[in-house]
Amino acid sequence: MRLKGKVAIVTGGASGLGASTANIFAKEGAKVVVADLLQTEGEAVVSEITSSGGAATFYELNVTDPSGWEQVVKNALVAYDKIDVLVNNAGVSGSTPDRMNIDVWDQQMEVNARGVFLGMRAVVPAMRDAGGGSIINISSMSGFVGQDYVHMGYNAAKGAVRLATKAAAVQFAPDNIRVNSVHPGVMPPMRSSQTTSDPEVRKKMIAAVPLGREGRVQEVAFANLFLASDESSYITGIELPVDGGYIAQ
Template sequence: MRLKDKVAIVTGAGWGMGASTAELFAAEGACVMVTDILDTEGTDVVARISDSGGQARFLTLDVTDDAEWASVVSETISTFGQIDILVNNAGVSGSHPDLLNTQTWDEQMNVNARGVFLGMQAVIPQMQKAGAGAIVKHLLYLRSYRAKFCAYGLQRC
């Protein structure tokens, strides 16, 4: 149990890599705050963690909203007592550059870049108080996507 007594917030944890990260962290002993804009999927992840004997809770989080970040941090502290780890997993992908418009670009930047910044800004004061903490940013292996997702690759790095 490498993460025993640790508390993690995982964004975009309703499915895919975020869900797998949340489940792995719980299996390793962490208490996990599962966050996503996908309520049903996030609740399902918490149920799987609980069924496996782990501790988790779900909160809806739009990573582009500072007020929602403040609420998630407050609820995490209230529920689990601390924040040791933030996994910035939430992200949205794009389209081929010749099909990409400025509205899609702005939406991607809002989630993929601003959302990461807001998350770090929200948890760092708690980690500084504790004198420790870790922030993880999932990067995507883009070799197979190349030109099709160039904007997404730029934003996720």
């Protein structure tokens, strides 16, 4: 098992890419903390894991709340003694029809950028105590390039995640904490997606993907698995696109 003995926190673990990551991590032997705003959905992910013999716990968390983070870290340490892996995956979509909306810009920065910073800030002391760790920050292909169907706040926030990841990789390397970013491409729509849920828009998005199809949530989860495991022990500060070749063009 590729994560045997490791403890992992997955934010946004109640849905989509996060739920798949939580499931695959647990199958590979990790004890998983599913942290999300959505309690019912998060507890369902935990039941799925535990009913197939894995270990997982749900904690309610708003990633924008520093004291909520403190509590989740405290609870995880009580439950599982240490934290080896954080997947900063929680996020909100920027696919809104009003691309000049100020509140959307602010929400993007608050959840998608600041939430990731707060997560790193909260887990680093525990990782230091454990002798190291792996942090995986979920950015997007939108952290590299713009799209006409996405609010620019989403690109700006995902770009911030990309660069903050590199800063963290450099700053925490002496503590043996690796920090990498993963950049999904066209995946199934997020719960909060608006314009990108429209079948006509999706057709155009998929037409721009060299591999010619939407990505599967497991394809991102497996990239996360590699970066979480010791197989990637000499890899830090990278940006890993999982996008069917979208940004290679």
